[in-house]
Amino acid sequence: MNAERTDTAAIDAAIGAWAAERRLPETYRARWRALGEGDRAALYNVASALRLRTGQFVAAFDLIEELAVRADAPPATILARGEIRRILDGIGSAPGRARELLETLRAMRFPRLKVAAERIAAAVAALGLPAEIRVVLPRELGSDEVRVEISAHGGAQLERLIAEIAGHGAGLGKIAEMVGGAHSDDDEI
Amino acid sequence: MTTRFELDALYIEEGERSSALAARVIAGLPAGVAVRYVADGRVAARPAAGAADPFGAGKRRMIILRRRTPFVMACPAGASEFACCGYLIAALASNCPMDCGYCFLQEYLADNPGFQIYANYADLFGELDRIGRNAPARAIRVGTGELADSLAFDGLTGISRDLVDYFARREGLLLEFKTKTDEIENLLAIDPRGRTLVSWTLSPARVFAATEHRTAPPAARIAAALRVLEAGYKVAFHLDPIIAYEGASRDYLALLDNLFDTIDPGRIAFISMGGLRMTPGLRGAARRRFPRDPMLVGEEVMAPDGRMRAFTPLRVGLYEKLRERIKLADANLAAYLCMESPSVHRRVFGAAPPPPNALGARLAGS
Numbered sequence: 001m002n003a004e005r006t007d008t009a010a011i012d013a014a015i016g017a018w019a020a021e022r023r024l025p026e027t028y029r030a031r032w033r034a035l036g037e038g039d040r041a042a043l044y045n046v047a048s049a050l051r052l053r054t055g056q057f058v059a060a061f062d063l064i065e066e067l068a069v070r071a072d073a074p075p076a077t078i079l080a081r082g083e084i085r086r087i088l089d090g091i092g093s094a095p096g097r098a099r100e101l102l103e104t105l106r107a108m109r110f111p112r113l114k115v116a117a118e119r120i121a122a123a124v125a126a127l128g129l130p131a132e133i134r135v136v137l138p139r140e141l142g143s144d145e146v147r148v149e150i151s152a153h154g155g156a157q158l159e160r161l162i163a164e165i166a167g168h169g170a171g172l173g174k175i176a177e178m179v180g181g182a183h184s185d186d187d188e189i
Numbered sequence: 190m191t192t193r194f195e196l197d198a199l200y201i202e203e204g205e206r207s208s209a210l211a212a213r214v215i216a217g218l219p220a221g222v223a224v225r226y227v228a229d230g231r232v233a234a235r236p237a238a239g240a241a242d243p244f245g246a247g248k249r250r251m252i253i254l255r256r257r258t259p260f261v262m263a264c265p266a267g268a269s270e271f272a273c274c275g276y277l278i279a280a281l282a283s284n285c286p287m288d289c290g291y292c293f294l295q296e297y298l299a300d301n302p303g304f305q306i307y308a309n310y311a312d313l314f315g316e317l318d319r320i321g322r323n324a325p326a327r328a329i330r331v332g333t334g335e336l337a338d339s340l341a342f343d344g345l346t347g348i349s350r351d352l353v354d355y356f357a358r359r360e361g362l363l364l365e366f367k368t369k370t371d372e373i374e375n376l377l378a379i380d381p382r383g384r385t386l387v388s389w390t391l392s393p394a395r396v397f398a399a400t401e402h403r404t405a406p407p408a409a410r411i412a413a414a415l416r417v418l419e420a421g422y423k424v425a426f427h428l429d430p431i432i433a434y435e436g437a438s439r440d441y442l443a444l445l446d447n448l449f450d451t452i453d454p455g456r457i458a459f460i461s462m463g464g465l466r467m468t469p470g471l472r473g474a475a476r477r478r479f480p481r482d483p484m485l486v487g488e489e490v491m492a493p494d495g496r497m498r499a500f501t502p503l504r505v506g507l508y509e510k511l512r513e514r515i516k517l518a519d520a521n522l523a524a525y526l527c528m529e530s531p532s533v534h535r536r537v538f539g540a541a542p543p544p545p546n547a548l549g550a551r552l553a554g555s
Contacts, residue, residue: 066486110488112435113500140490141500144532180536181505 011041018047022054028061035075042076049088050098063105070109083108116141120178127171132161135172137179144180148172194286194342194403195249198223202230202254205308210346211253214306217345230254234283234303242478244295247302248286251342256280256307261316264335276330276365277320279313281348282306282337287369290400290479291430294336296471304337310348314355321361330552334367334388341370349375357382363552367427369404371413377420386423386458389414391448393440396432400484407444411451418456425552429463429527431507432484433499438510445514454519459552462511463527464504465489466496494530501533508537523552 012033019029032040043064047057067078078084087101107114117137124135136147148165152158165172199218201211203226215224227233230252236243237250264276283305284298320329333339333352343349349366356364357380364385366376376387389410397407405413414424426448431441448457467475467489475485489497498504508526515524525542526534534542 065480069481069483069486072483110490110500112503113488113490116500116502138501141502142490142492142498144501144505144536145493179501180532181502181509182536 008037011037011044014048015040015044018044022057024054024057028058031061031065039075042079046079046084046088046101049094050101051094052098052101056098056102059102060105063102063109067105067109078108081108110140113141120175123171123175123178127168127175129168130161130164132157133165135175141179144176146172146176146179196222196251196286197246197249198225198251200225200227200230200233200250200252200254200303202226202252202308203228205230205253205255208253208308210306210308210310210348213347214251214253214345230303230305231301234301234305236300236302244299244302244474245288245478247284247298248288248304250303252303252305253308254305255309256312259316260307260310260313261320261331264332276332278335279317279331279333280307280336281310281313281333284336285338286341287338287404288402289369289404290402290475290482290485291432291465291467292475293467293471295474295478296468298336299474306342306346306348311351317355317359317362321359325361328361328363330363330365330386332365332367334365338368338370339366340368340372340376340387343372343375347375350379353379353381353385356384359384363423365425369401369410371405371409373413373417376417376422381420381422383421383423386425387414387417388425388427388458390427390429391444392428392432393437393444395434395436395440396484400479400482408447411448415452418452423458424452424456425458425460427461427463427527428511429461430465431462431504431511432465432487433503433507434484434487438507441507441511442514445511445518449518454515454522457519457522459523459525460515461525461527462508463529464498464508466492466494466498466528468496472497505533505536508533512537525552 015032018024019032024032032043035043043061046052046060052060064075064078068075071078083104084101087097087104090097090100092100117140120137120141124137127135129135132151134149134151136149138145150158150161150165152161196219199214199222201224205211206226218224231254233250233252234247234254237246240246260279260281262278262280264278284294284302285292286304317331340349352364353376356362362384366385366387367390368387369390373387376385391407391410392401394407397404414426418424428441428444431437465484465487472485472489475482479485488499488503490500492498499507512524515522524538526537531542
């Protein structure tokens with residue numbers, strides 16, 4: 001009992017020191033303190049192991065909390081998932097693994113968005129457009145606007161690239177329709 | 190009736206002490222609710238100092254006061270970037286005793302969350318007479334359910350009776366009550382002469398259970414709709430907000446099937462659809478008040494209008510499925526989107542949206 005109390009006190013002291021060092025906003029400190037003991041410790045282990053910067057911690061905290069609500073599970077359970085453990089136990093640099101953690105949490109938090117974005121990206125890649133033509137998709141598929149950018153040096157190159165785009169009209173049109181909701185799979189909904 | 194609301198206190202503005210509304214409310218007030226008189230009801234509507242949840246506390250504080258500004262206003266959902274329905278709002282009350290996790294009032298009324306009801310609501314009729322005189326050829330739809338639920342507490346206030354009676358005598362005006370209650374007893378006692386429409390927001394059972402606190406269950410709403418339809422009212426439904434959780438399309442389609450099994454789609458005036466949209470401020474307020482609500486943590490991303498919405502293919506795909514089901518039930522059943530861009534409207538309906546006045550006239554005349 002006493003040992004448990006000591007462990008808890010030690011973890012909370014470490015959390016307090018970490019939060020002070022990182023100048024973590026008080027709202028996040030309060031939310032951290034409000035978590036269960038195991039959840040507080042799990043979050044601290046991630047923050048310290050990956051040396052998260054304040055902004056990274058805030059983003060990760062929000063994602064973990066929301067994942068926990070979506071899964072109706074405590075944050076420690078989210079952090080115990082295989083894809084997160086793999087990052088924590090990995091051998092890469094801490095900053096690299098911190099970035100990977102955030103990417104993984106985002107993918108877990110927005111699973112259907114990830115699938116849709118990957119499918120559209122694959123369709124764009126399949127067009128085989130030259131590097132000078134770029135299909136710009138809306139950020140996080142937040143709208144149905146698709147932009148096609150051409151980078152050209154000289155009239156001849158521009159004409160060639162415009163012709164290239166015209167030749168891919170149907171394929172580009174299909175991508176615009178995918179962004180707008182056509183060709184959705186049922187499992188996305 | 191399945192919905193029952195509770196009050197902590199009733200505040201009455203001194204100047205409205207002898208109003209008919211105050212008399213009716215006091216007469217029907219449950220025992221134990223304190224009645225207080227105040228010089229200015231607007232002060233009583235401000236957030237309670239020290240309350241852990243000032244917005245939630247405001248819902249339990251009914252305030253009868255005088256409205257100092259016009260009752261009729263353009264729908265706050267209307268904006269140039271959206272395909273609109275030309276709706277007019279009659280602001281007869283502010284806030285609502287129900288407590289939906291996604292409700293925009295959590296942000297919109299954060300500074301005056303008291304549940305206000307305006308004692309001089311009959312002044313609305315003069316405003317509507319003037320609007321009718323200025324636009325005699327226009328069919329106008331006027332709703333009371335934007336800043337409050339139209340029928341919550343109607344058993345106490347009885348406002349619906351005066352409204353239905355006024356509209357029953359006016360050509361070219363259609364009253365819309367919008368509600369999530371089944372508080373319809375007053376309506377059943379009056380003949381609306383076809384000039385009042387009652388619309389229900391409908392959600393699948395999963396959304397109701399997770400986030401629509403103190404509302405009537407969806408089946409009770411549909412049952413109430415059938416009763417008012419048979420009493421001579423028009424009925425309509427709002428699938429709004431549509432929340433794109435996993436399994437949503439199955440649940441919303443089942444909801445529509447259930448609706449059409451109960452009410453002949455040919456007798457439904459219209460169905461509106463609108464995806465969940467939240468400003469970051471609203472989302473923050475809602476998450477603070479309902480941190481365990483799974484409906485507030487869907488796959489919403491930032492849209493060009495500054496609101497968080499389900500990402501476009503997900504949202505539009507859902508609209509398309511629902512539109513197809515509505516069309517299958519009755520090809521002539523009017524449907525429209527609320528707070529969506531013309532391009533989304535074109536994707537869902539295959540055509541550009543009609544101008545607001547034209548859509549509004551169609552809905553008002555339906």
